[in-house]
Amino acid sequence: MLLGRQHSLILFFFLFSYNICFGESRITISGEHKFSAGDNLDWALPSYDDTGWQKIKIPGSWQSQGIKSDNGMGWYRIRFDARSLAGQRDLGVFLGKIGDADEVFFNGVKIGGEGVIDKGFVEATYKQRLYRIPQNLIMYGQENLLAVRVLNTYLGGGINESNIVMGNYNDLLADKMIYEQRRSDINTAFLTFYTVFFIFCVLMYLSGVRDSGYQAFTLVALIYLLGYLLSMDFFCELRSVIIQKMIFVLTSLLPASFMFFLKKAFREKFSLYDKVVLTLIILLSLIIVFPLSLKMHRFIVFLWSIFTLQVVFLSLYYLVKAIVRRHPEAYIYLIGVVFLSLGVIYWIAENFAVISPYDIYGFSFADFTMPVAMLCFVYAVDRRFAATVRTLKVFADKILVSQEEERKRISMDLHDGIGQSLMSIKLRLQMYDATIPAENTEGREAVKNIIQNVSSTIQELRDISMNIRPSFIENMSLSEIINWYGEQFARKTGIAVKTDVGSMTGQIPDKTKEGLFRIFQEALGNVMKHSGASLVKISLSQGSGFLLLSVEDNGKGFDLSEMNRKTGLGLYTMKERAELLGGFLEIDGIPEKGTVIKVRIPV
Numbered sequence: 014m015l016l017g018r019q020h021s022l023i024l025f026f027f028l029f030s031y032n033i034c035f036g037e038s039r040i041t042i043s044g045e046h047k048f049s050a051g052d053n054l055d056w057a058l059p060s061y062d063d064t065g066w067q068k069i070k071i072p073g074s075w076q077s078q079g080i081k082s083d084n085g086m087g088w089y090r091i092r093f094d095a096r097s098l099a100g101q102r103d104l105g106v107f108l109g110k111i112g113d114a115d116e117v118f119f120n121g122v123k124i125g126g127e128g129v130i131d132k133g134f135v136e137a138t139y140k141q142r143l144y145r146i147p148q149n150l151i152m153y154g155q156e157n158l159l160a161v162r163v164l165n166t167y168l169g170g171g172i173n174e175s176n177i178v179m180g181n182y183n184d185l186l187a188d189k190m191i192y193e194q195r196r197s198d199i200n201t202a203f204l205t206f207y208t209v210f211f212i213f214c215v216l217m218y219l220s221g222v223r224d225s226g227y228q229a230f231t232l233v234a235l236i237y238l239l240g241y242l243l244s245m246d247f248f249c250e251l252r253s254v255i256i257q258k259m260i261f262v263l264t265s266l267l268p269a270s271f272m273f274f275l276k277k278a279f280r281e282k283f284s285l286y287d288k289v290v291l292t293l294i295i296l297l298s299l300i301i302v303f304p305l306s307l308k309m310h311r312f313i314v315f316l317w318s319i320f321t322l323q324v325v326f327l328s329l330y331y332l333v334k335a336i337v338r339r340h341p342e343a344y345i346y347l348i349g350v351v352f353l354s355l356g357v358i359y360w361i362a363e364n365f366a367v368i369s370p371y372d373i374y375g376f377s378f379a380d381f382t383m384p385v386a387m388l389c390f391v392y393a394v395d396r397r398f399a400a401t402v403r404t405l406k407v408f409a410d411k412i413l414v415s416q417e418e419e420r421k422r423i424s425m426d427l428h429d430g431i432g433q434s435l436m437s438i439k440l441r442l443q444m445y446d447a448t449i450p451a452e453n454t455e456g457r458e459a460v461k462n463i464i465q466n467v468s469s470t471i472q473e474l475r476d477i478s479m480n481i482r483p484s485f486i487e488n489m490s491l492s493e494i495i496n497w498y499g500e501q502f503a504r505k506t507g508i509a510v511k512t513d514v515g516s517m518t519g520q521i522p523d524k525t526k527e528g529l530f531r532i533f534q535e536a537l538g539n540v541m542k543h544s545g546a547s548l549v550k551i552s553l554s555q556g557s558g559f560l561l562l563s564v565e566d567n568g569k570g571f572d573l574s575e576m577n578r579k580t581g582l583g584l585y586t587m588k589e590r591a592e593l594l595g596g597f598l599e600i601d602g603i604p605e606k607g608t609v610i611k612v613r614i615p616v
Contacts, residue, residue, distance in 0.1 A: 028370075030077050038097055038180060039177050040093060040097060040179040042071065042091060042178070042179050043177070043181070044070065045069065045070055046069065046089060046090070046091045047066040047089070047091070047092075048067060048068065048087060048171075049066045049087070049090075050080060051084065051086055051087070051088070052084060052088070052162070054162075056088045056090065056162075057088075057118035057121055057123070058121045059120055059158040061090075067080070069089070069171070071172050071176065072109070072175055072176060073172075073173055074169045075087055075165075077169075080594075082165065084307060084308065085170070085308075086130075086163070086164055086165075087165065087170065088162055089161040089163070090160050091158070091160075091177065092157065092158055093156070094156060095179075098153070098179065098180070098554075101181060102148065103182045103183065104148070104151065104179065104181065105145050105146060105179070105181070105183045106146055106177065106178070106185075107142065107174075107175075107177070107178045107189065108144075109141060109142065110140070110142070110174040110453060111127070111161075111163055111170075111171065111178075112138055112165050112173060112257060113128060113134075113137065113138045113164060113167065113170065114126070114129060114130050114134060114163070114166075115127055115128065115162060116130060116161075116162040117160070117161050117162075118158075118159070119157070120151075120158055123159075124146060125145070128140075128252075130162065130164040132304060134164055134254075134307065134309075135257045136252075139196070141189045141192060141193055143182075143185055143189050146179070153385055159177070164390045166307060166310060166311070167314065169363060179335045179529070196376070203241065203380070206384050206387070207234065207387065208238060210234045210238075213391060214230060215231070217231075217394075218231065221515075226394070227394060228277075229273050229274035229277040230278075230390060230391075230394055232270050232273070232274070233274050237387075239259075240260055240267070241262050243256055258301065259301055261301045262299075262301055265298030265301060266294070268294055268317075268320065268321045269298075269324075271324065271328070272287070272291060272324045274291070274292070274390075275328055275332075275350075279335045280329055287327065290323050290324065290327070293316075294320050294321075294324070297313055297317050297320070301313060314364075316364075318361045322357070322358070325354045325358070328350050328354070332347045332350055333473045339612070341515075342397055345389050345396070346389065346393050348389050349388075349390050352389070353382060353383065353384045355378075355382055356379035356381075356383060359378050360377060360379035368442060406593065427474055431474060432474055432475070435471045438467055438517050439468060442463055445460060446461065448465065490517060491517055491521055491526050491529060491530070492514045492515070492516065494530055495513055495514050496514055497534070498534065498537070499537075505609060508540065510551065511550045512550075512552070513550070513552040515553065524594070525594055528594045528614070529560065529614060532587045532591060532598070533551075535586065536562065536610050540608075544570075544607070544608060545569050546566035546568030546569075549565070550564075551564055559615050559616060560614045561611065563609065563610070563611045563612075565607065565608070565610075567606075567607045568607055569605055569607075570603045570604045570607050577610060584600070590597040591613075594614045597612075597613060598611070599613075
């Protein structure tokens, strides 16, 4: 029994020794420590007497603990015993996130810092602080001093995210990398999200959408994308005073661009009050460009926050008006604006220490409201665009239907009106010709010439009437129509026509038959006018659920890129008819080798 106890004590001693020599040993610093608002580089020295300093909790911003700093500067002086770290090498200190720039001193010697503490300050708000501690600075048998100098540009400053941890630098670096990887993943997701939105806007513009509402949304997306990109952790290493100013300016312009977007989206006129608010926001963003003291910078931020809240309330007011007017996308915009408003109010309350900051992997709640709002705005813009396209298609369809009805009316008027009148004239001339004496050869010849001219006019009138609105469309199959019209085209123009028309199964709707015939008619008209061809090949086939019509000529062809820039009304009408029938039209043209037009229509 005694031997067993001895073995247990030896094993315990061995494990304890192993943990000290090879295991992870850390010092975690939290609780209350000395703090003073203001700035004096002597406060980094261990010999400085900080007896009269107040105490502050770590973690936690100094504003949330009722401490104010007129110049935005504050110092922490943290004393600790490092004996538990004895024997370890490559030590580091992890301070987490600090708002906004810092310099860290260990026993009076600067060991690191992020951002720039100066009149031309540079923030490093989201950077995780991890610094190496030189081995020769640590005093294992005495008290050590960690002094942290902080510049806070807003109102949530200090060591406010996590406890201070000292230990092996590589172990702390691994913890830091895990945290930063999570933040980087979210950053990448957000950046991809905003980039897709911006590309969507650009593609809309390149597609010919020039509506002021779409352009205003593009402006909002661009400003936010640039500001977000410059604020990413990647730019922390490259950030300069100029980039910092650019971030301030872009952020300051966001409320004005958003208000401009909503006004354009709802077709609202700018009131005098709107113009004043927008002008003041733009002026504040321009003032930020100039070198400012931190006190003046904070005052500008305070004014900007007031006007931004004005934009929030005005936006909600416009939405209520839009809902009353029954604007189709008003409720979608309302959801987006509510989320955005919550984010803005939360951000202002957080920065003015009204509420305590709450971070999700380094992101504020306000950061997550913007993607939701942007998604709502994109959906609203897309719905509006889709509704516009649907309206245009319905309108185009009605125009074509009206056009066909008008063609039918004109065709009947020509046939039943002018045609009948000409027939009557021809009959009277023939009757008059019968009364002319045989010996009056000149008179009979003149009348016969007139009769022939009238007959030619009647035939030409019939051809025109047939082209305007063939009377046989409802009574003949599509195959018969293609064959007949091809023969008439060859007879009239002298261009050889070769047809390959298969048998059609099932009933083809009159609308489809009429639309395909009009496309075919326009295609042959283009061959006659522009191609200089000697042969036209026409094929019509029926596949599984679709009809395929092909018109190919051996004429001079054309440059497709040139045709896209100079699309005539005929080609546009052909494409429009094909799309209205649910199909598409494809045009292949090769200079000096001919043209092929293919139409695929579902049936």
